[in-house]
Amino acid sequence: MTLTQGQIGTAEEAPARGRVGPYRSGALREPSRAPVLVGGDPEAVELYGPVFGVTEVTPLDADLTRQHVGDPHGERITVSGRVVDRFGRPVAGQLVEIWQANASGRYAHRRDQHAAPLDPHFTGAGRCLTDAEGRYAFTTIKPGAYPWGNHENAWRPAHIHFSLFGRAFTQRLVTQMYFPGDPLLAYDPILHTVTDQAARDRLVAAYDPELSVRNWSLGYHWDIVLDGPAATPADPEVTA
C-alpha cells in the first residue's frame, strides 16, 4: 500500500497526546494518561537549567566536514539561524547539538544496517554554543533520505536532528530540521506527528543564498523558537 498525503493525520484528526497516529513506534511508549500540570512554584528546579561553556565545545565541533583526515562525500551546506524564546528574546550562550545521516542516508551507528555506504570521512555529530544574538551555525553535508520499517516503502525525508537547551529545563527541545521542496515531506509519519500544517512548515529550513559560501557550500536558514516558562526573564537590554 502506498500512503498518500490525505491518509496522514490532518488538523481535523489531530491525535490527542497518548494516542498514536501513523508513527507506529509510539504504540507502547506514549503515556496513556495526561501529564500533571505543575504551576505556581517559582522555585521549581525546572525553571532553571544546566549551563554549558567553552569546555564543552571546540570551534571545530561546528564543522562536520572537518572531523576526519579527508573530505566527506556529498553536497556541502551551511545551516544557520537564531534560537529565541516565545517573546523573540535570544537564547544566548546555550548548547546546540546536531546529528544526522551521511549523504547516502546512512548513520554512523552500528544498528543502522541500511544498504548504503558509510563514509569514513563523515560521522555526522556536531555542537556549538549560541552567540549573544542566539545565533548558531554549522557546516555539514546534506543528509540523504533512507528507508525505514514504519510501513511499506516508508522513506524518511532528509533531516538533521537538533537538540537545544534554553534558559530553563522546561524549554528543552529535541527536534528535526527538514529541507525545502523535499517530496517526501508529504509522506513522513514522523513529520506528521505534528498535525498542523503551519507548525510542520516551521520545521522546514529555507534556502538562503546569503548564507551560501562562494565556491564552497549552499546556505540554509532555520530559526528555532523554544517554548516553556523560565524563572527569570531575559535581560531586556539584549532585545534592544
Add this chain to the structure above:
Amino acid sequence: MPEPVAFDPTPSQTVGPFYGYALPFPGGGEIAPTGHPGAITIHGYVYDGHGEPVPDALLEFWQAAPDGSLAGGAGSWRRDAASGGFLGRDGIGFTGFGRVGTGADGHWSVRTLPPPPAAPYLAVCLFARGLSRHLFTRAYVEGLGGEGELKGLAGERGETMLARRESGAGAREGLFRFDIHLQGEKETVFLDFG
C-alpha cells in the same frame, strides 16, 4: 520590558533510534565529584506498556546543588582539543546535569549529590524513539522530606515519582531505585510545566 509578542514554538520531533553517537558522553551519569563521600546512586529501569525494558531511552537529569544553588555550572564534559574526543568531567565541580542512555536491559544509573531539602528531587527528562516529545518527571529522593510534595502533585500516583531506598539486590546505604513505566497500570506521573 520587551513587547510580549508571541512567536509560535518550534514543534518537537522524536529523538529517533540513532542519537547514540552524538548525545551521550563519557561520565554522563557521574554528576557527583570524584570520590565525594556524600554521593548517592540512583538507578532503575525504563519499561514500555507491555512491561518490556526500553533499551534505547535517553535520560537527562537536572537538580539543585546541595547548598540550594540552581546556577549550575559548565563542565559536564570537556572536549579534547587535541584528539576531538571527550575528557570527561574535571572531577571537582558540580554541574547539576547528567545524561545517560539505557542499556540493552533498560537499565540506567547516575551518581550524584543529594539535592537540598528545599528541592529534594532530580528533574528527569526522558527521550526515546516512538515519543514525539520528551517526557518530564521527577525523582524525589526518599528521606529528604519530599513525600508530601509528590502526593500534593499527583495524589497516590505521586508515589511513582519516589526514588526509594533500594531494598533488593545490591541494597546498601545511599542506593536508590527509580523505575519509569511509560505506559500502563504502573504508569509514571509525567509533568507539564505549561
